[in-house]
Every structure is written in structure tokens, then in C-alpha cells.
Amino acid sequence: MTSTAASFCTIAAEPYALAVSPASTALLIIDMQRDFMEPGGFGAMLGNDVSLLRVAIEPLQALLAAARKTGLFILHTREGHRADLSDAPPAKLERGHGKTRIGDLGPMGRILIRGEAGHDIIPELYPLPGEPVIDKPGKGSFCQTDLELILKNRGIRTLIVCGVTTEVCVHTTVREANDRGFECVVPADCAASYFPEFHQMALRMIVAQGGIFGWVSDSARVIAALG
Numbered sequence: 001m002t003s004t005a006a007s008f009c010t011i012a013a014e015p016y017a018l019a020v021s022p023a024s025t026a027l028l029i030i031d032m033q034r035d036f037m038e039p040g041g042f043g044a045m046l047g048n049d050v051s052l053l054r055v056a057i058e059p060l061q062a063l064l065a066a067a068r069k070t071g072l073f074i075l076h077t078r079e080g081h082r083a084d085l086s087d088a089p090p091a092k093l094e095r096g097h098g099k100t101r102i103g104d105l106g107p108m109g110r111i112l113i114r115g116e117a118g119h120d121i122i123p124e125l126y127p128l129p130g131e132p133v134i135d136k137p138g139k140g141s142f143c144q145t146d147l148e149l150i151l152k153n154r155g156i157r158t159l160i161v162c163g164v165t166t167e168v169c170v171h172t173t174v175r176e177a178n179d180r181g182f183e184c185v186v187p188a189d190c191a192a193s194y195f196p197e198f199h200q201m202a203l204r205m206i207v208a209q210g211g212i213f214g215w216v217s218d219s220a221r222v223i224a225a226l227g
């Protein structure tokens with residue numbers, strides 16, 4: 001942690017500005033995996049145009065670089081399952097009713113299985129040694145993981161939540177985090193959805209009702225605050 005990280009800063013955001021201490025703030029990057037971002041993975045298996053998610057990569061690279069420079073605590077998550085599928089609920093295995101399922105062999109290895117090429121994080125946003133990677137079996141990052149323990153041990157109270165997809169794993173994680181007492185801010189351009197209209201609505205849901213479970217900002221405003 002650098003000396004900058006000891007001070008306070010204000011992130012311009014909706015519905016109102018959020019004062020944070022970088023020392024108690026973490027950047028949480030959700031599921032920027034090849035399985036969601038590249039052809040032949042889980043996202044494509046569900047019938048999605050995976051190219052739609054790539055808009056988040058460049059802003060997120062800039063935010064990640066700024067966060068590393070500031071000395072922010074940085075964590076990454078990956079959605080996926082054990083090779084024997086023992087941690088995958090039957091309903092999830094059947095989801096999509098397509099020809100290919102979770103665990104089937106695709107061009108990037110077995111779909112959504114830990115250790116396979118498709119399960120890994122895209123090279124553009126690859127974690128550095130020392131940045132925890134949380135493997136999660138569900139959509140939310142707190143369900144059946146040690147994320148909460150790691151954040152509490154580190155004294156984190158604010159989360160900058162980025163990644164894919166906005167209305168699924170990002171939203172579920174923000175909801176889980178908010179109920180656990182964390183303040184969450186989502187930089188809008190650092191998240192993406194296969195459905196741009198869902199992206200917009202998911203962000204509106206966060207800031208509605210006075211910020212019912214968080215804040216929405218963007219990479220430029222978060223980087224300016226950290227700077």
C-alpha cells in the first residue's frame with residue numbers, strides 16, 4: 001500500500017458523490033474470462049454475441065492500471081466448476097437446453113470448468129501475482145467462497161465492482177455485498193452485458209431510490225478520484 005492509499009478521496013457518482021479511503025477500498029473484477037468473452041465458451045453456448053462484452057476491456061484496463069498504481073487492493077473472480085461437476089446444481093447444468101452443456105468439450109476446453117483454457121481470465125486483464133482470484137460456483141461472488149473473509153481481514157469497506165455481465169454476476173455480487181455492509185460503486189463503462197438495454201437498466205436499478213444498493217460512476221471519474 002502506497003502513502004497515497006492512506007488519504008481520502010471523493011468519487012463523483014450517481015446518485016451522489018462517494019467519499020472513500022483508498023486503504024479500505026478494493027477493485028473487484030468479475031468474471032472477465034474467455035468463457036464469457038470469446039467464441040466457443042459458455043456465453044456463446046447460451047446463444048449470445050460475445051463481441052458485445054469487449055467494450056468494457058479498454059476502460060477496465062485503464063482503471064486496473066490506475067488501481068495498481070494507487071496500491072488499491074485488487075481481486076478477480078472466475079465463475080466455474082470442479083471437473084466432476086459436483087458443485088454444479090442440476091438446474092444450472094440443464095440451463096439453456098442447448099446441444100452443448102457445462103462440462104462439454106469446446107474449442108477452449110471443457111466449458112466453465114476450472115483449469116480449462118476457457119475458464120481463465122482474458123490476457124488483457126490478467127491478474128498479477130498477489131492479486132487474489134476467487135473461484136465461485138455461482139453468479140454472486142460471496143456464495144460459497146472466501147471473498148467476505150478476505151475483504152474483512154483486509155479492512156475493506158468499499159468495493160469498485162466491474163466486469164461481466166452487468167445484470168447477472170455484477171448485479172448479484174453488488175446485491176450480496178450491499179447486504180453485507182459494503183459500499184459498492186460500479187463504473188458503467190467497466191461493465192458490459194450481452195443485452196445493452198439490460199446493462200442500462202441494471203445500472204438504473206442500482207442508483208434508483210437514492211442509491212438503493214450502490215453507486216454508479218465511470219472509469220474516468222474513478223481514475224480522477226484515485227489520482
Ligand code: TIU
Binds near residue numbers: 164
Ligand atoms: N449469462 C450471463 O449473462 N452471465 C453469466 O452466466 N455469468 C456472469 O455474468 N458472469
